[in-house]
Amino acid sequence: MQGIEIHDPRFRSYVLPNAPLVKLAEGFAWLEGPVWFADHETLIVSDLPNDRLLRWSAEREGADGIMSVLRQPSHFTNGNTRDTAGRLVSCSHRQRCITRTEWDGRLTVLADRYRGKRLNSPNDVVCRSDGSIWFTDPPYGINTDYEGGKQQAELPPSVYRLDGTSGELRLVADDFEGPNGLAFSPDESVLYIAESGRQFDANPTQHIRELRVSDGERLSGGRVFHKVAPGFTDGLRVDVDGNLWSSAADGVHCISPQGILLGKILVPHVVSNLTFGGRHRSRLFICASHTLYAIYTNQRGASRP
Numbered sequence: 092m093q094g095i096e097i098h099d100p101r102f103r104s105y106v107l108p109n110a111p112l113v114k115l116a117e118g119f120a121w122l123e124g125p126v127w128f129a130d131h132e133t134l135i136v137s138d139l140p141n142d143r144l145l146r147w148s149a150e151r152e153g154a155d156g157i158m159s160v161l162r163q164p165s166h167f168t169n170g171n172t173r174d175t176a177g178r179l180v181s182c183s184h185r186q187r188c189i190t191r192t193e194w195d196g197r198l199t200v201l202a203d204r205y206r207g208k209r210l211n212s213p214n215d216v217v218c219r220s221d222g223s224i225w226f227t228d229p230p231y232g233i234n235t236d237y238e239g240g241k242q243q244a245e246l247p248p249s250v251y252r253l254d255g256t257s258g259e260l261r262l263v264a265d266d267f268e269g270p271n272g273l274a275f276s277p278d279e280s281v282l283y284i285a286e287s288g289r290q291f292d293a294n295p296t297q298h299i300r301e302l303r304v305s306d307g308e309r310l311s312g313g314r315v316f317h318k319v320a321p322g323f324t325d326g327l328r329v330d331v332d333g334n335l336w337s338s339a340a341d342g343v344h345c346i347s348p349q350g351i352l353l354g355k356i357l358v359p360h361v362v363s364n365l366t367f368g369g370r371h372r373s374r375l376f377i378c379a380s381h382t383l384y385a386i387y388t389n390q391r392g393a394s395r396p
């Protein structure tokens with residue numbers, strides 16, 4: 092199959108031999124944080140260095156759709172997700188916080204400090220079915236002016252859990268050099284976290300780690316689950332069978348719950364992030380550097396965004 096690499100026979104049932112990789116839009120700086128709004132048949136995505144949030148809308152299923160600006164400036168928004176009420180939750184590099192977009196469009200800052208110190212630059216975010224919001228906080232956005240603005244770090248790179256009811260912010264992992272994308276397994280008993288290392292190291296730590304979730308509040312373990320190559324892992328999504336779909340330098344990699352590479356969807360540019368969308372959550376939207384691609388698959392994304 093053109094543009095598809097089969098590394099394990101299981102992957103054959105997940106891809107479609109006659110579905111092309113379609114370029115939806117291009118001309119951006121670095122796309123990130125794709126999140127699907129099925130109720131609007133819309134994808135929201137960050138154009139990070141250009142400081143704007145974009146909206147891709149399907150005119151009809153299968154069409155190339157329309158790209159427009161949703162918010163500019165976006166305060167260098169990176170990762171996006173939806174909370175259990177369907178509201179947009181975003182990571183802001185510039186404001187060093189997690190925001191929620193209310194129904195009337197106002198922005199609410201959900202978290203910007205931990206024990207009185209400013210967060211670094213929240214990178215990616217997911218919500219659990221209990222309403223809690225989990226996010227990574229590496230310093231990538233404050234290391235350069237390009238992705239938010241050089242500022243001093245006050246906290247080590249960490250992973251946090253924000254309680255959906257009390258609003259309490261709890262540190263759940265602090266042994267990461269650069270926590271990045273994250274995704275829960277379908278039963279939410281496992282949290283996968285991409286680790287992309289120290290930004291300017293010659294050989295940064297780069298892999299996906301697997302952490303056990305206890306009582307919906309704590310993490311344990313953290314073994315290296317899979318090393319993505321070539322390139323590094325950034326954004327992650329999980330499908331209904333518990334396979335992990337990871338960004339990589341050569342496209343999107345599908346990895347079994349046992350950590351085995353099943354196959355790849357090859358993409359002409361470095362991939363930063365991805366998400367399942369479309370009417371059946373089987374269309375994969377791919378942020379690939381300056382270009383947005385989509386491809387229909389024969390697999391469905393897990394129900395959480």
Ligand code: MG
Pocket residue numbers: 123170214215271272325326
């Ligand atoms: Mg990221």
